[in-house]
Amino acid sequence: MTTIYVPRDSAALSLGADEVAAKLRQAAGDRPIQIIRNGSHGMLWLEPLVEVVTERGRIGYGPVEPEAVDDLVAAGLFDGADHELCQGVVADLPWLKDQTRLCFARVGVTDPLDPDDYVAHGGLAGLRKALEKTPEEVVAEVTDSGLRGRGGAGFPAGIKWKTVAGTPGPLKFICCNADEGDSGTFADRMLMEGDPFTLIEGMAIAAYAVGASEGYIYIRSEYPDAVRTMREAIAVARDQGWIGEKAGHRFDLHVRVGAGAYICGEETAMLESLEGKRGMVRAKPPIPAITGLFGKPTVVNNVLTLASVPAILAGGAAAYQELGVERSRGTQVFQLAGNVARGGIFETAFGMTLEKLIHTYGGGTRTGRPVRAVQVGGPLGAYLPADGLDLPMEYEAFAAAGAMLGHGGVVVFDDTVDMGAMARFAMEFCAEESCGKCTPCRVGAVRGVEVIDKIRAGQDPDDNLALLGDLCELMTEGSLCAMGGLTPMPVRSALLHFADDFGPGSPNGGGHR
Amino acid sequence: MVSPGSSVTDRVRALVAAHRGDRGALLPILHRIQAEFGYVDSDVVPVLAAELNISRADVHGVITFYTDFRSEPAGRTVLKLCRAEACQSVGAEQLVAHAEQVLGIKCGQTTPDGSVTLEQVFCLGNCALGPAGQVNDRVRGRLSPARLDALLTETVNR
Structure with missing residues (x-):
């Protein structure tokens, strides 16, 4: 019997992995073969990647x-x-060998829905360790590991957990934010499709640590494959007694599907949406850890934050803490995307330079043209110029450079990019996706598009640039959440590094959509 | 005789009943209604409001907040093209312009014969293999104008 792996990850499916699997079955004829549909190893330029x-x-x-x-x-x-x-041999490829995979250790390796395969590859070790400890010890372990929220804000996970654990109440929730709406990010999706049990295990550990009995995974509707895989995995996990009625501690888990609203990736908007309401941002305080879902104490963590927890418990806080630099500890799952020759998942300890990731591993642009700009941290992150990439990938170094590491999504642009258009798009996107609760975001974004159009048309450029500067400051200072508050970041960085693109006769300019 | 109106009402009531034990069940219910009928008719608003004991304004507010919920049926094929940054870096805007030209409609519209609805989407999580699109819930990657044309021909003629 020959065993073949053909990924079921939707990136692989997007280039015909299902058809490849069908053809392989056909071509095998009488030869006995077994096709396992694994996750993707994250070398997306090689997809569909068939393994024998x-x-x-x-x-x-x-x-x-x-x-x-x-x-x-x-x-x-x-x-x-x-x-x-x-x-x-896939495991020997430099792209994989040079990584430190904790979160993504099993993604691409195992059959995502086979519980035996999961356990055979180290699954459940974290949950077992956790259940041997007291809940307080588990929280302490996560705090000591230095784990910070992987969704973008980088808030220490242990502190959040401690707040929820310390807030008394008969009903507490664990909510996993899988509303991965930022362009250039796909690690949450790949983990849910490629190793969903890890997320379930992380959530079960979180539930035990803070005393929660119910969990929700809020997945965006743009990810139908992740929704299906996650639901199947939860059914398997219940059957195995890892969660649900057969489990040692009381915890059950549900998948909820978003409905096409980017703002629901903001934690309080997500809670509103989970409650069956419009995804309107809440003012903080009160913080969700104390007054969260349906007003109950709630842990809201990103997929990768929760998926990092099993490895931390299994290997110990000290081992995790040893990885990384400064106040960025452990590993980050970087996502290399956009106009890049070799795009995909690269999990490594914090501290590698952006330059190395893009050029050494990513191989430069897909078009073969020079890199001109790189956006890190999603649509609300700054644009960095090609000569500013020698920056270690850790939270504080990026903040010091006026940028944001965020969730580690990296989008590469070649020298044909019109940065004036990208700045305009940042405002356009905010206008489209603002929840509308606060004025700086709701109105500011629309005014932002208008004023950038005027600048690009050469209308009173000096006055309008000053006006745009004022508007950016007002949105930054006055918005209720990061949507309006950070939209100025790509705009201002584009203005700072690519001012020439804003004039009517700019080299790459050329009009508006 | 049962009028179409009352059968829809009965069906909506049954869907609500199926989610009776769920917390904050409005979104899951709306997803089921849309999956079954293809869109969320304004006629279901009062039914949902009465069944869930919330105001009609609340139900209407939720339906209109989320782009997924349609107020009228979509075309037989729904083509979504990603216009987010990563896909823009590899030509998404040109691809959208091409699709609009070939189909003779703008994003957000349906062809007059009801065959294709074209929509923009911000990120499908296929950012290393852009430009990305989705044809009836199936993600596609590295969409060139030629690949898109072939895909449309294959899907629409099926």
């Missing part, structure tokens, strides 16, 4: 288009034979 289990290890072929399958099989794919698409 041989005595040398798992041999990879990619990118495999459905039309290429017959040729590959004829060349001896089932025996791991050489071919121009053959990448060799």
